[in-house]
Amino acid sequence: MRICARLAIFIAGGYPAGLMPQLNRGFTLTWLGHSSFRLKTRAAKTVLIDPWVEGNPACPREAKAFDAIDVMTISHGHGDHMSDAVTLAKKFKPAIVCNYEIHLFLARKGVNGTSPMNKGGTQEAAGVRFTMVHATHSSGIEDGGQVVYGGEPCGYVLTLEDGTRIYHAGDTGPMADMTVIGELYKPDVALLPIGDLYTMGPREAAWAAKAVQARYVVPMHHSTFPALTGTPEMLREELKKLGASCEVVALRPGESLS
Ligand SMILES: [Zn+2]
Numbered sequence: 001m002r003i004c005a006r007l008a009i010f011i012a013g014g015y016p017a018g019l020m021p022q023l024n025r026g027f028t029l030t031w032l033g034h035s036s037f038r039l040k041t042r043a044a045k046t047v048l049i050d051p052w053v054e055g056n057p058a059c060p061r062e063a064k065a066f067d068a069i070d071v072m073t074i075s076h077g078h079g080d081h082m083s084d085a086v087t088l089a090k091k092f093k094p095a096i097v098c099n100y101e102i103h104l105f106l107a108r109k110g111v112n113g114t115s116p117m118n119k120g121g122t123q124e125a126a127g128v129r130f131t132m133v134h135a136t137h138s139s140g141i142e143d144g145g146q147v148v149y150g151g152e153p154c155g156y157v158l159t160l161e162d163g164t165r166i167y168h169a170g171d172t173g174p175m176a177d178m179t180v181i182g183e184l185y186k187p188d189v190a191l192l193p194i195g196d197l198y199t200m201g202p203r204e205a206a207w208a209a210k211a212v213q214a215r216y217v218v219p220m221h222h223s224t225f226p227a228l229t230g231t232p233e234m235l236r237e238e239l240k241k242l243g244a245s246c247e248v249v250a251l252r253p254g255e256s257l258s
């Protein structure tokens with residue numbers, strides 16, 4: 001029975017009822033597939049991280065609907081991270097945490113309420129503190145057949161009301177800054193891309209997980225398309241080789257860590 005349960009985790013990447021790790025810190029973090037997450041805070045505020053919902057083939061239908069969005073964060077200009085930013089921003093009027101160039105782009109599209117920042121800075125919205133950190137990637141925005149400069153790509157460290165820290169790495173390769181992020185912010189949970197090709201693969205992500213010193217790692221940017229070949233199982237294997245002690249929380253789209 002126990003072996004069956006473990007096998008189920010291995011094959012599906014998800015958790016049978018009752019086996020999902022619990023932090024019990026009053027938040028709910030739901031994976032919407034790819035790099036999009038919905039965070040419900042202790043104060044019942046909704047934060048949407050990287051708004052790619054409608055066209056996201058990994059996002060379950062029931063997870064595409066929102067009652068409210070209080071804050072939206074955008075890691076960079078690629079469509080698989082911000083395609084729904086304009087539509088959702090006009091509908092729900094959230095505070096939008098993003099870089100200065102994406103703020104200019106959204107303003108040109110008629111979106112108000114952007115709250116631009118840059119790397120190393122922190123701002124608060126809906127009771128959550130957002131620190132913008134480095135990511136090594138690109139950030140062009142496709143717009144009517146043109147590529148618009150989208151500033152630099154980034155990640156965010158979210159500090160919740162009780163001090164819990166969640167690091168969303170955005171799209172990135174491995175980088176020395178991850179050691180800085182680990183030392184400065186000591187995230188409890190790290191959301192790391194593992195799909196390979198456009199971001200880190202499992203080997204690089206295992207190194208990153210160790211560098212940021214997070215207790216829990218949630219793999220993202222994987223399994224959306226066949227080209228993204230890295231899997232949570234491969235990440236576990238690479239972490240074992242490094243002797244890293246963090247736990248891989250392999251959510252399925254629609255599942256939550258709370
Ligand atoms: Zn990207």
Ligand SMILES: [Zn+2]
Binds near residue numbers: 078221
């Ligand atoms: Zn991406």
